[in-house]
Amino acid sequence: MQLDGVLFFPVTPFDSVGAVAKDVLAEHVKHGVSAGPGGVFVACGTGEFNALDVDEFEGVVKVAVEATAGRVPVFAGVGGALPITKRFAIAAERAGADGLLLMPPYLVSSPGTGLVRFVEEVAAATDLPMIVYQRNNAILTPDSAVQVAHLPKVIGLKDGLGDIDHMQRIVLAIRSRVDKPFQFFNGLPTAELTVPAYRGIGVELYSSAVFCFAPDISLGFYNAVQSGDAELTTRLLTDFYLPLVELRDKVPGYAVSLVKAAVVRSGLDVGGVRPPLVDPTPEHLAELDRIIAAGRATLEA
Numbered sequence: 001m002q003l004d005g006v007l008f009f010p011v012t013p014f015d016s017v018g019a020v021a022k023d024v025l026a027e028h029v030k031h032g033v034s035a036g037p038g039g040v041f042v043a044c045g046t047g048e049f050n051a052l053d054v055d056e057f058e059g060v061v062k063v064a065v066e067a068t069a070g071r072v073p074v075f076a077g078v079g080g081a082l083p084i085t086k087r088f089a090i091a092a093e094r095a096g097a098d099g100l101l102l103m104p105p106y107l108v109s110s111p112g113t114g115l116v117r118f119v120e121e122v123a124a125a126t127d128l129p130m131i132v133y134q135r136n137n138a139i140l141t142p143d144s145a146v147q148v149a150h151l152p153k154v155i156g157l158k159d160g161l162g163d164i165d166h167m168q169r170i171v172l173a174i175r176s177r178v179d180k181p182f183q184f185f186n187g188l189p190t191a192e193l194t195v196p197a198y199r200g201i202g203v204e205l206y207s208s209a210v211f212c213f214a215p216d217i218s219l220g221f222y223n224a225v226q227s228g229d230a231e232l233t234t235r236l237l238t239d240f241y242l243p244l245v246e247l248r249d250k251v252p253g254y255a256v257s258l259v260k261a262a263v264v265r266s267g268l269d270v271g272g273v274r275p276p277l278v279d280p281t282p283e284h285l286a287e288l289d290r291i292i293a294a295g296r297a298t299l300e301a
Helices: 022-034 054-068 082-094 112-124 142-150 164-177 191-199 215-227 230-248 254-265 282-300
Strands: 039-042 074-078 099-102 130-134 154-159 183-186 205-208
Touching (some): 022 039, 022 054, 054 074, 074 082, 099 112, 112 142, 142 154, 164 183, 164 191, 191 205, 215 282, 230 254
Parallel strands (some): 183 205
């Protein structure tokens, strides 16, 4: 399975009593898919995987699969403690997902050999193809990345570490030592800001949380990058993405809660975030509105 285009990471809607709002999720996914992403990554970081129990997770994945209706692949996020990760992986397969995004194990740091074992054991629990997400406490060495890439079910590596030198070494190692189709992804929060840097080391695919609430801006940026329109790329980075990242960095967790708030402001009531995340302040919401307006003005200029 090879992915292409903008990758859509939907939020998980909650209703007024805090339960998953499945009908709203279906609408959110259908609207996003109609804009033309290359894949749907449900119940991942933007989708508050950390806040879902297994039953909720399985329901969320099932809704996304049904709403997507086979138009693009659906990947589901799994991670945490090894036994829990296996349960989520099995639930994702049962719900009809096309693949998994394997996020870090719970809390502990470990050597590369330990991470290889973690991936091996999760892969053994399901027949689904898997993209491994390197970030936080899950950091692969070039050698352990090659071991992971050799696993039959592993089809890609997503980087949320942001160390370009380290990622370049991994890319070169895998490309020279792994003989199968394999894809690399930029998985930093608000990944568009670093797209030019990652493209420089051969990592062209990336996550787009912005696609959730402003697919026009997300696709406009993607098309500018793909067509080599350096002027529009730079203007969107300067006028929209950089201010959005600066706002995001003001409060831990805003990488999720700002996105969710922006979806609400686009007209779909997906509710707020679950603890320990917090919803944006009125002041920050007003700033978010100004940033989105500036992004659209740049597109139209």
